[in-house]
Amino acid sequence: MKQREVYVHKLQTQLDEWNAAIDQLKVRADQAEADVKAEYDKHIDELRQKQQSAWSKLEELRQAGDEAWENLKADVEAASNSLGESVNLATARFK
Incomplete structure:
Protein backbone atom coordinates (compact mmCIF):
# COMPACT_ATOMS: atom_id res chain seq x y z
CA MET A 1 0.00 0.00 0.00
CA LYS A 2 1.24 3.47 -0.80
CA GLN A 3 2.01 5.90 1.99
CA ASP A 35 -32.06 23.07 29.34
CA VAL A 36 -29.14 20.64 29.11
CA LYS A 37 -30.35 19.33 25.74
CA ALA A 38 -30.03 22.80 24.22
CA GLU A 39 -26.39 22.99 25.32
CA TYR A 40 -25.70 19.49 24.00
CA ASP A 41 -27.31 20.34 20.68
CA LYS A 42 -25.22 23.49 20.31
CA HIS A 43 -22.01 21.55 20.83
CA ILE A 44 -23.14 18.75 18.55
CA ASP A 45 -23.87 21.24 15.77
CA GLU A 46 -20.37 22.69 16.16
CA LEU A 47 -18.87 19.21 16.10
CA ARG A 48 -20.81 18.29 12.96
CA GLN A 49 -19.48 21.41 11.21
CA LYS A 50 -15.92 20.51 12.13
CA GLN A 51 -16.59 16.95 11.09
CA GLN A 52 -17.81 18.08 7.68
CA SER A 53 -14.71 20.21 7.26
CA ALA A 54 -12.44 17.28 8.11
CA TRP A 55 -14.28 14.97 5.69
CA SER A 56 -14.03 17.61 2.94
CA LYS A 57 -10.30 17.98 3.51
CA LEU A 58 -9.89 14.21 3.44
CA GLU A 59 -11.76 14.05 0.14
CA GLU A 60 -9.48 16.77 -1.29
CA LEU A 61 -6.53 14.67 -0.21
CA ARG A 62 -7.94 11.58 -1.92
CA GLN A 63 -8.46 13.50 -5.15
CA ALA A 64 -5.04 15.16 -5.12
CA GLY A 65 -2.27 14.00 -7.36
CA ASP A 66 0.65 12.03 -5.99
CA GLU A 67 2.77 15.14 -5.52
CA ALA A 68 0.04 17.49 -4.27
CA TRP A 69 -1.21 15.32 -1.43
CA GLU A 70 1.80 16.12 0.75
CA ASN A 71 0.90 19.82 0.53
CA LEU A 72 -2.69 19.10 1.60
CA LYS A 73 -1.65 16.89 4.47
CA ALA A 74 -1.16 19.82 6.90
CA ASP A 75 -4.67 21.17 6.20
CA VAL A 76 -6.18 17.73 6.72
CA GLU A 77 -4.30 17.25 9.97
CA ALA A 78 -5.36 20.68 11.24
CA ALA A 79 -9.04 19.97 10.53
CA SER A 80 -8.76 16.50 12.02
CA ASN A 81 -6.96 17.71 15.15
CA SER A 82 -9.52 20.46 15.68
CA LEU A 83 -12.35 17.93 15.45
CA GLY A 84 -10.58 15.46 17.74
CA GLU A 85 -9.91 18.05 20.42
CA SER A 86 -13.50 19.27 20.27
CA VAL A 87 -14.92 15.76 20.49
CA ASN A 88 -12.70 14.97 23.47
CA LEU A 89 -13.69 18.19 25.25
CA ALA A 90 -17.40 17.66 24.60
CA THR A 91 -17.24 14.02 25.69
CA ALA A 92 -15.47 14.96 28.91
CA ARG A 93 -17.85 17.83 29.58
CA PHE A 94 -21.03 15.83 29.09
CA LYS A 95 -20.16 12.63 30.99
Whole structure:
Protein backbone atom coordinates (compact mmCIF):
# COMPACT_ATOMS: atom_id res chain seq x y z
CA MET A 1 0.00 0.00 0.00
CA LYS A 2 1.24 3.47 -0.80
CA GLN A 3 2.01 5.90 1.99
CA ARG A 4 -0.96 8.08 1.02
CA GLU A 5 -3.35 5.11 1.10
CA VAL A 6 -2.16 4.14 4.58
CA TYR A 7 -2.53 7.73 5.76
CA VAL A 8 -6.02 8.10 4.28
CA HIS A 9 -7.15 4.80 5.80
CA LYS A 10 -5.80 5.75 9.23
CA LEU A 11 -7.47 9.16 9.09
CA GLN A 12 -10.77 7.73 7.86
CA THR A 13 -10.75 5.24 10.73
CA GLN A 14 -10.16 8.07 13.21
CA LEU A 15 -12.94 10.18 11.68
CA ASP A 16 -15.29 7.20 11.91
CA GLU A 17 -14.45 6.81 15.61
CA TRP A 18 -15.15 10.48 16.25
CA ASN A 19 -18.42 10.16 14.33
CA ALA A 20 -19.44 7.37 16.71
CA ALA A 21 -18.53 9.57 19.68
CA ILE A 22 -20.65 12.40 18.30
CA ASP A 23 -23.52 9.96 17.77
CA GLN A 24 -23.19 8.94 21.43
CA LEU A 25 -23.38 12.59 22.47
CA LYS A 26 -26.54 12.92 20.38
CA VAL A 27 -28.08 9.94 22.20
CA ARG A 28 -27.25 11.58 25.54
CA ALA A 29 -28.68 14.88 24.29
CA ASP A 30 -31.92 13.21 23.29
CA GLN A 31 -32.24 11.78 26.81
CA ALA A 32 -31.33 15.03 28.59
CA GLU A 33 -33.67 17.57 30.08
CA ALA A 34 -34.58 20.58 27.93
CA ASP A 35 -32.06 23.07 29.34
CA VAL A 36 -29.14 20.64 29.11
CA LYS A 37 -30.35 19.33 25.74
CA ALA A 38 -30.03 22.80 24.22
CA GLU A 39 -26.39 22.99 25.32
CA TYR A 40 -25.70 19.49 24.00
CA ASP A 41 -27.31 20.34 20.68
CA LYS A 42 -25.22 23.49 20.31
CA HIS A 43 -22.01 21.55 20.83
CA ILE A 44 -23.14 18.75 18.55
CA ASP A 45 -23.87 21.24 15.77
CA GLU A 46 -20.37 22.69 16.16
CA LEU A 47 -18.87 19.21 16.10
CA ARG A 48 -20.81 18.29 12.96
CA GLN A 49 -19.48 21.41 11.21
CA LYS A 50 -15.92 20.51 12.13
CA GLN A 51 -16.59 16.95 11.09
CA GLN A 52 -17.81 18.08 7.68
CA SER A 53 -14.71 20.21 7.26
CA ALA A 54 -12.44 17.28 8.11
CA TRP A 55 -14.28 14.97 5.69
CA SER A 56 -14.03 17.61 2.94
CA LYS A 57 -10.30 17.98 3.51
CA LEU A 58 -9.89 14.21 3.44
CA GLU A 59 -11.76 14.05 0.14
CA GLU A 60 -9.48 16.77 -1.29
CA LEU A 61 -6.53 14.67 -0.21
CA ARG A 62 -7.94 11.58 -1.92
CA GLN A 63 -8.46 13.50 -5.15
CA ALA A 64 -5.04 15.16 -5.12
CA GLY A 65 -2.27 14.00 -7.36
CA ASP A 66 0.65 12.03 -5.99
CA GLU A 67 2.77 15.14 -5.52
CA ALA A 68 0.04 17.49 -4.27
CA TRP A 69 -1.21 15.32 -1.43
CA GLU A 70 1.80 16.12 0.75
CA ASN A 71 0.90 19.82 0.53
CA LEU A 72 -2.69 19.10 1.60
CA LYS A 73 -1.65 16.89 4.47
CA ALA A 74 -1.16 19.82 6.90
CA ASP A 75 -4.67 21.17 6.20
CA VAL A 76 -6.18 17.73 6.72
CA GLU A 77 -4.30 17.25 9.97
CA ALA A 78 -5.36 20.68 11.24
CA ALA A 79 -9.04 19.97 10.53
CA SER A 80 -8.76 16.50 12.02
CA ASN A 81 -6.96 17.71 15.15
CA SER A 82 -9.52 20.46 15.68
CA LEU A 83 -12.35 17.93 15.45
CA GLY A 84 -10.58 15.46 17.74
CA GLU A 85 -9.91 18.05 20.42
CA SER A 86 -13.50 19.27 20.27
CA VAL A 87 -14.92 15.76 20.49
CA ASN A 88 -12.70 14.97 23.47
CA LEU A 89 -13.69 18.19 25.25
CA ALA A 90 -17.40 17.66 24.60
CA THR A 91 -17.24 14.02 25.69
CA ALA A 92 -15.47 14.96 28.91
CA ARG A 93 -17.85 17.83 29.58
CA PHE A 94 -21.03 15.83 29.09
CA LYS A 95 -20.16 12.63 30.99
